[in-house]
Amino acid sequence: MNRNHENYLTMANATMEVMSRRNGEWSHIPRIVHVMSNIKGTTDKANEAYRGALIVTTGATQNKADIVQEAVASVVKLCKPVSVYAIDKNDIKLHDELSVSKASLLQRRDMSLVQRLTHLIQLMEPYLNELNDYGVKEADVKAAKMLIEQLSGIITQPRELTAERKSKNELFAELVGELRKEFYLLDSLMKLFDPSELYTEYRNARIIVNLGRRRQKEEEPEEGGEESEK
Structure with a gap:
């Protein structure tokens, strides 16, 4: 977020409050009414x-760590008995592929982990009818798949939110650009009221305070006054 744009919007809101409160003093001039309508x-x-x-993604990030642990644990729990089934069937390849540990899986990141967990589940599915004797139920496999799907969703969600936030930022910048043009017109029209209390209050509202610098001054006083721009 561009700090200058934030500051400009704060100024616009403050100026709108002043102009709305003193509406009776300028509403008889049609051109000002038109400009004010555009600004509003x-x-x-x-x-x-x-x-x-x-938009923030903190919630999704916090949930991600929990889902990773649950998804990995559920798949590893299934892999162990299925690997015994593979030994009984003398399927060394299947056994070796299912010989995974929680630690090794947790070393994978994001979609690499999702793909690996999905692959392990896919290895088991063809043998579901034969796995009851090994304590593996179809419901357990479905539950593990649901956790993997949740993990996949959490991984992709922040990317979608980031794209949406970028779009909003671009729109925000465009709108601030429009406000600058509109306030240029209003500044010229408001000179009609100079000197007056209305004009003085309007000009005071039009001061663009650097909010970032104000926060800094609250934490650590610095020399110099507030910055402003028009």
């Missing part, structure tokens, strides 16, 4: 885009 519409859209750009 653009500001509303910018606020919506800003909120959308703040």
Whole structure:
């Protein structure tokens, strides 16, 4: 998120509050009414885009670690008895492929892990009818598959959210650009009220405070005043 764009939106909201409160002093001028209507519409859209750009993926990231552990544990738990079945059937290749440990699987990352877990389940499925005697039930395999699907979804979700956030950021930047053009017109029109309390309050609202610097000053005082731009 561009800090300058955030600061500009904060200014726009503050200015809209002033102009709305003192509506009776300027609403008799049609051109100002028209510009204000445009600014309100653009500001509303910018606020919506800003909120959308703040999408976070913390929840998905936290859940991911838990699902990884559950999915790996469920598959390893199935692999052990199925590997015994492979020995009984003298299927050395199947036995070797199923000889996995939780530690080795946890070394894999993201989709590599999903693909490996999926492959292990696929190795077991053809023998489901013969695995009851080994304590492996079809329901257990289905449960493991569901965990793998959940893991896959959690891995891909942040990427989708990142793409959505990027789109919102781009839209937000475009809307701030529109606001700059609209405020250029309004600044010229508001000179009609100079000097007056309305104009003074309007100009004060139009000061763009550097919010990032303000937060820094609260933590560690620094020399100099607030930065502003038009």
